[in-house]
Amino acid sequence: MSGRLHELSAAAQRESLRAGDVSSRELTEHYLGRIEKFDGGLGAFTTVTPDLALEEAARADQRIARGEWSPLLGLPLAIKDLYPAAGARTTFGSAALATFTPPADTWTVGLLRQAGAALVGKTSTAEFGATCYTDTDVTGRPTVTPYDLTRYASGSSGGAAAAVAAGLVPLAHAGDGAGSTRTPAATCHLVGVKPSRGLVSSSVPLSSLTATTIEGPIARSVADAALLLDVMAQPWSGDPDGWRADGSFADAVERPPARPLRVAVWTDSGLGGLPQHPEVVRAVERTATLLQDLGHQVREVQIPARCDEPVRLALRTLFASSVHAAVQSLVPPGRSEVLQPYTRYLCTEGKALSGSDLFAAQRVLARYASAFLTALESFDVALTPVTNGPPVPVGHFQAGGVAAIADAMLAWSAPTPWANLTGQPAVSLPSHLGRDGLPYGVQLVGRRRADASLLAVAAQLERSAPWNDVHPSCWDD
Template sequence: MTDALHDLTATAQLAALRAGELSSRELTAHYLDRIADHDDELGAFTTVTAELAIEEAAQADKRIAEGEWSPLLGLPLGIKDLFATAGVRTTFGSAALSDTVPDVDGWTTGLLRQAGAILLGKTNTPEFGSTCYTENAVTAKPSVTPYDLTRYASGSSGGAAAAVAAGLLPVAHASDGAGSIRTPATTCHLVGMKPSLGLVTPNVPPGSFFPTTIEGPLARTVADAALLLDVMAQPSSGDLHGWRPEQLFTDVISQPPRPLRVAVWTETGLDGVTPHPETVRAVKRTAALLEELGHDVQEVPLPSIWDEQLRDAMRRHFGYLVNLVVESLVPTDRKGLLTPYTLFLDDIGAQLSGAEVLTTQAIMARSASSYLAVFEQADVALTPVTSGPPVPLGHFDSAGVEAIIDLMLEWSVYTPWANLTGQPAVALPSHLDHDGLPYGVQLVGRPRHDLELLALAAQLESAALWDDVHPPCWSQ
């Protein structure tokens, strides 16, 4: 067994646990030590549950010794701090809720814990997950990519991505409402999967009937992502959109997919915003590899542009969602603890009429239908994930709260449409540039073709689309 246990993938760790070559207590202690050594500079966690983790690991070792087994038994895991964990502080990234301790687990959180995962803590997230960068009034430091500590790990799953990339967790739970799994995956050189609508029971505020947020995995490998997906893909019986795959993800990734038709574009659809050359390079090298693997790759026009009407609709949509969360969760006497950006969005949402909410959703649906039309002639879309490299700290709020949403869209413009259509989307690493900054690509599949999409991701991984290049702190 290697001295550096975090060198092992989650899949290898589970195999070693089951074979008795490694104990969960040993593995858990290793990761807790790494969190203690590195999290002060990474900002990956809002809460570390060291005592609980050691207790759960001891119980897992006992169960393994008695011949029991479940899919994640003994494997350390972090849960994004937007999701309830029974008996463990859940802040939602908000100082207004910093003392909240739920009585029950959220649906998907419960599935992961019931599968035997060891809870090491809650990973950092922006307030109510409303930004593509992870900075809040709960933690002293924003989540940064371990590849450059002066740049954001993105968001809203920034803490989860930073932890996995730095070797503080083997794999992490995350969620994606407009790219919040995929952009952190790219800034941290990871695999991040946003499932189709309904594969995982969505986390939506009360009163929302246009679900765009869904939970998924952040991992170093496709096989590790498949491990979590097999557990998470059990929607609740009351899920209006719920469905289950015909096979396990861990089974299909060993088989190459059929030849697929791949549509490619790199345009942003925003006036004056062009993708960074390294972003385009990531797409081109992936397209070339797909052709070598026997897939039919064709460049297509950008399906929909981000005109002023669509940008305004997205602004109102985010305001509507934040207002729902604030009104349902935040006591009136604690609203003064909310961040300026949350208050800005809350004010937008509070002023919307019912007719304006419906009109907003109709505008977004029209854009989404333009993207769906592409899949009449294609099986998969290949695009960038972000328009450029990880963003320097302070960039997004440099021009005041009113400019934040536009600056975020300029950088993460490629991801929101897959949330609107409900399609599966996976972010894969591509390469590091000469400054050591990561770039990645996005693959989007047909609705409910999650198995096929992840099999394609595994094929690209096997064909060496990316190298397992670790950040400097990995070996420290």
């Protein structure tokens, strides 16, 4: 069985560790071997930490032998490279920070390590999390979906998604500021969870994006995602937005929703004039039918607000301001010349912004978010696309030059940012592989702080149309 350990769910691996059927060292060595074998073609990892992982695995085995137990004890885990982990190089996706090793963990990384996880490395991310594709100069290669090595695994949590989909880790830590967990999950046929604002305390140093960015899990199943979320959902006591859920998410996903849910559905991108991809529409319609068959009340509605020019400009303003602030605070003097062209472009834009520019952008985005909250007040869940098409070829977003990257990204990823702005929980779920062999997913968005209910219906969908029997070609190697 040792050669097939990655086929077990994270929950099953945890039980095997507890029963003594496998050691943490054996499990960790298995995944380190798969990283060595496959990551050269995927670009999933910025940094691999075999010595650190085996040390932590040895400690986990000792704790298990003493009869100790904690939620992730002995499980290998990867951390997104935007989030510092003590003893592991953390670059924020930037060659300007290629030698930085932090002395301490962030809040959430600390929780994951305290829960007993063995850190196998840092997953590749976009430079300062600024793009919905992952192509970092730290490694000099793009991060691609294992379903097609010529196409991006999205971003900025692209490395996390590629690693889980290829069986390089059982589950992974991610972060989502405008879709950065959900779109990578969709490109890799995975579950990606963006929790409600405040459920997981933010620890990403990205200025105004901190209000919309929240860490969450990427996993192969809803149950595995819930396992990781239970550990992450312990907000820092000083977090003004922090709140605690009632009960365990792992328990919540074992039960169907307490009552039939009211589900709003749309496939419109909100951009106007953009043709709808037939496989994207098929994914949403297929899921809507499944929800109806499960007894939920499904109603097609118009998208509550358009992603018009003022909204697009406000989003660009928010990102430019945030990336400029991150570069100012993190990049050492004299190192800005190695930043990627798009990062330098955003810094130029951000430097030119005034306080009134940022305030005006926040007002536009607040009105945009309010339109969704108002329109969805009588619904429990919204069902939408995650992206406006399949995973895109490497180089797609950069083809028109740096000034066109923001609009090119939004044309593909417009369905996700609104849920960050409203603070609602959202989950990306696999739907199917299209006739092109590429993954397509759907997005479910729940009521604020109704994360348990959202995950319960996601798990109900998973049980009715399981997707875990679909894997990329490297899975069986």
